[in-house]
Amino acid sequence: MSNDRIPVKAALFAAGLLILDVFVLNQAVLPLLAGVIMVLVQGPGAVLAARRGDLDLAWRRGLAAGLFVLGAGLAVAGVRVNNGIAARRAESVVAACVRYREAKGSFPESLSELVPEFLPAVPRAKPVALFADFLYEPVGNRHRLAWRVFPPRGWRHVFVEDGGAALSER
Numbered sequence: 001m002s003n004d005r006i007p008v009k010a011a012l013f014a015a016g017l018l019i020l021d022v023f024v025l026n027q028a029v030l031p032l033l034a035g036v037i038m039v040l041v042q043g044p045g046a047v048l049a050a051r052r053g054d055l056d057l058a059w060r061r062g063l064a065a066g067l068f069v070l071g072a073g074l075a076v077a078g079v080r081v082n083n084g085i086a087a088r089r090a091e092s093v094v095a096a097c098v099r100y101r102e103a104k105g106s107f108p109e110s111l112s113e114l115v116p117e118f119l120p121a122v123p124r125a126k127p128v129a130l131f132a133d134f135l136y137e138p139v140g141n142r143h144r145l146a147w148r149v150f151p152p153r154g155w156r157h158v159f160v161e162d163g164g165a166a167l168s169e170r
Helices: 008-025 029-052 055-104
Strands: 135-139 142-150 154-161 164-169
Touching: 008 029, 008 055, 029 055, 055 142, 055 154
Parallel strands: none
Antiparallel strands: 135 142, 142 154, 154 164
16 A cells, blocks of 8 residues: 555544543543544545545445544543553552651642652542642541542542541542
8 A cells, every 4th residue: 555545644533532631631632522523525435536436535444434433432431441440549648648648637628648658649530731740638536538539520539537438520
């Protein structure tokens, strides 16, 4: 297959959206939207080109749409991986909070109180640029550790209390 048959611009754009999403936004919305648009735009064009007998154009249009669909799938996988990382990091923060309470008699008022005795540094929830920090705050007689699973509204919470930790989503 020669290079003129590969939709290079589509491949670069799909890859750029994937990288932007996985390392900065962590939402998968842009790649999913682009994938749907490309299927709606390029899909019928590919079918019509194939019916006209222009198999080369049909191949290029189908491949372009397929690249965006692949990018959307990888972006969704990236979101799931980053949310798994946040959950594992939350476990270590909760464990440090429990050790802090055992040593000092109460939970810390901020995560920075855990450093350096109970944690080497306050971790970020996810390894992305935006929406990546933990939120830690007192809620009644317990403390809430939260991180965003889907900006701007989706949160996962761990309530740190005397009986341990309880996970909930909102």
